[in-house]
Amino acid sequence: MSSQTAEPLDVERIRGEFPILEREVGDGQRLAYLDNAATSQTPDRVIDAMSDYYRGTNANVHRGIHHLSQEASIAYEEAHDRLAEFVGASGGREEMIFTKNTTEGLNLVAYAWGLNELGEGDEVVLTEMEHHSSLVTWQQIAKRTGADVRYIGIDDAGRLDMDHAREVIGPDTEMVSVTHVSNTLGTINPIADLADLAHDHDSYIFADGAQAVPHQSVDVEALDVDFYAFSGHKMCGPTGIGGLYGKKAILEAMEPFMYGGGMVRKVEFEKTTWADLPWKYEAGTPLIAEGIALAEAADYLDEIGLDRIDRHERELADYAVERLNEFDDIEIYGPPAGERAGLVSFNLDGVHAHDLASIMNDHGVAIRPGDHCTQPLHDVLGTAASARASFYLYNTKSEVDTLVEAIDDARQLFA
Structure with missing residues (x-):
């Protein structure tokens, strides 16, 4: 976790570490990349971490005694420890499973825990702002198990209705699955309060941290979540790699999600015993280079300081809200300036979002x-x-101004 003070970022220096930002697109336009909630860009040092692995260490892990395999295994195991530290998990690698992304983390828990533990009369509580990766997964698991899915509503400003949450989370609740930061509204949900509600009813809580871990300091133990998932490609890391934190006792009690090599301790014709955590949940050859590079991305973000990144993004979002509020024909969704994370969703009257x-x-x-x-x-x-x-750590107010200028062109074109 970051311990830096909230000093301003040296954005120009940071931009120099992301060569793609120098690209020109279209008719010679300088790229203004404002799609970071989908995928962030990757700095040279993270790309180098992947290249260095393939150039000098490439070997399978946990499957050989030769030098390269031992070296790769150590780097891969230490990457788990690093990501556990990054999100405040004191249990280290035993509480950090590498997945493809947040979606796989959700599915892992839904299948490994949900299929075995949910039944008729049980309830899974979500929110109206959930990403499909959570909503669809629990919806389908509920259909298989006979459980019910209930939803916590939002108010007119896009905030979670905590009074409604206290009504919905009840004695039949077995799992509360909630996004930490809404990828559409920018709403930052009170995860610790929701965890208290869930645990008061002997329920587990799963937090989707895809839009939180890249942008703010996260401490899973302070939040007291039972599960917490995130994606590497949104935090300056590679695609195809993510992390799932789980409390050790829960992960030990759950059954595996996938079966095969690497996740077994002993295999007999009649029975199989599972490997220790986290390998119990990482069947087959894992994402070795990606995991090592994800640890490098965590180092990169910590060195800059998550608190500084968070402040920078919020300032950009507040500035964007201020600029967009200059116009009566723009509707902004989500909390007001000062309350939202670093993204802004909006519509221009009379212009479809795709045309815009x-x-x-x-x-x-x-x-x-x-x-x-x-x-x-x-x-x-x-x-x-x-x-x-x-927005992300490399974006600028001038890019927000370019955004507003483009909106004005759209306004005139569709007038």
Whole structure:
């Protein structure tokens, strides 16, 4: 976890570590990459970490006694320890499972725990702002087990309705699965309070940290969550790698999600015993280079300081809200300035989000149009789609200004 003070970022220096930001796109436009909630860019040192592995250490882990295999195994195991430390898990590698992404982390728990523990009359509690990776997964597990899914509502400003949460989370609740930061609204949910509610009813809590871990200091033990998942590709790391934290006692009691090599201790014709944590949940040849590079990304973010990154992004989001509020024909979704994380979803009257994003692209501005994998939330908001600008440590206010200029062009084009 970061311990840096919230000193301003040296954004120009940081931008120099991301060569892709020097690209020109379209008709010679300088790239303004504002799609970080989908995937962040990757600094040279993280790319180098992957290349160095393949150039000098490439071997399978936990399967050989030769030098390369031993070296790769140590680096891969230490990467687990590093990511556990990054999110405040004192149990180290035994509480940190490497997955492909947040979605796989959710599915791992839903299948390994949910299929075995849920039944008729049990309840899984979600929120109206959940990403499809959570909503669809628990919805389908509930269909298989006979459990019910209930949803905590939001208020008009996109905040979680905690009074409703206290009504919904009850004696039949077995799992509360909630996003830490909404990828559409920018709402930062009170995870620790929700954990208290869940545990008061002897329920587990799963937090989706995909939009939190890259941007703010996370301490899973202070939050007292039972499970916490995140993705590497949103935190300056490679694609195809993520992490799932779980409390050791729970992970030990659960059955594996996948079976095969690497996750077994002893195999007989009649029975099999499982390997120790976390390997019990990592069947087959794992994402070795990606895991090592993800640890490098964690080092990179910690050296800069998560508190500094968080402050920088919030300032950009507040500035974007301020600029967009200059116009009466723009609707902004989510909490007001000062309360949201570093993203802003909005719509321009009379212009579909996809058309708006296309015009943005002509200006070199990369945003995301659509429902952002939150279709039910958009139903609640009363719109099929929205345009989302999401910020990271390398973005600038001038890029926000370019965004606003592109919106003005769209306004004139569709007038």
